[in-house]
Amino acid sequence: MPVPVLSAEIEAKALAGRTVPGHVRLELLPGEIVAVVGPSGCGKTTLLRILAGLDTDYSGQVFAAGAALRRPDPLRVGVMFQEPRLLPWLRVADNVTLGARAPIAARERAQSLLAEVGLGGDADALPRTLSGGMAQRVALARAMFSEPAVLLLDEPFSAVDAIARARLRDLVAAVARRHGVAVLMVSHDGEDAVTLAGRVLVMASSPGRIRREIVVPSPGRQSAAGQGEAALEDAVLSALAARGATLPPNAAAP
Template identity: 55%
Template sequence: MNLAQPVLLDARIARKRYAERTVLADVALHVKRGEIVCLVGPSGCGKSTLLRIVAGLERDYRGSVTLDGVPLDGPSPRIGVIFQEPRLLPWLTVADNVGFAAGRRGGRDPRVAQLLSEVQLSAAAAALPSALSGGMAQRAAIARGLFGEPEVLLLDEPFSAVDAMTRMHLQALLLDVVARHGTSAIVVTHDLDEALYLGDRVLMLAADPGRLDGELAVGLPRPRDRRDPELARLRARLFDAFQRFHEHSAATAR
């Protein structure tokens, strides 16, 4: 990722509350063109809420989200979303699920065939979701997320429901298709190794209220070797940061 690239997405969340609880406070998030940013933090720190705000699915907050300088006040085709579960429509074929945004016969759109080829699902185009494995279903979800050619792709723990080997395959696949399409991405994950393998930057969120508590740049070229000692060193830094956060939280609670 070229560090000289301009900022594409700029989210400034002054406050997000659910009833009397402040979920996010004074969060400033920016993403450059072609950049992958990973969000990590303890459960309940507001990672998924932040993603929903950026996606335009959550509008009751104080702050702003702009894309290329243009304010966003709701869902936009320029932002694609991939959820933790694939959420494929069971009565549609894989191809029609991928091309769903194009209407009733969206599976015939030539972009669908290209995307299915990229995620290695061409042979399953006419299959129903019930015939897919978990990894195949998530590949279909990635293709669907890219169908509208979004500039930013949001992924909320997209690989948490699959086994370790499938997860690694999907991580590599995601990097490949995002690079091919020139798409920026924000990935929410609990997995520190995943964050370091995917991200150009890793942002750490603390809880109560959710706020940015640190940033780690991953200056390693791709493709990355999962056995690289530098990744192990960066993981230790992330782990130490979380240990300090938990110790501080425990001391505050006493």
């Protein structure tokens, strides 16, 4: 049995008088891609912030790459958010290498990661000249810069158009495969979840906890390619609907 690269036992997180999320236990194996879906407000982002070491005010424990995680550590856990969060005054390559100690080696590594995400010619561009999808690809390169064992993604495709979304999804899958990084992706979208992930964890809203785990038999294929995946997507969405969850339009569309 492989040793999990991320394991978390969160007993509770108190947030503005509520418990969000509630008791959550999860494990991520090396190289595995897992999606977390759930209705708005159930605590997905809060959970991700805890798993990233960005929020330590909870009861429970997170272990990443064999040691307790008590603060952000990009060498163990990389994070990519819904919006790219690039520093506008820094060129693309400098956004990727941010904080690196050995500038020349860092620049080479940034260049290679940028080429991987299809931005090999944009190292010297400023963020304002990039499209939303390109900026997210820079954010992906930045998250992978320290070669983390775990990559956490919080709705990484939701702010871009459909074409950029499909491209980003493929890129995340390719980068995960090439680097062997384990990925935990929060999503509102059943199709994103079943296309990318080998397991989908469905969160319930009150209190935020994992109510169901769906194993996806053959992740990595395009979702339109097989009816099996459409059925799984339905299962994810039905599980949410059973909780009376109001889904955003992209997730509710047939």
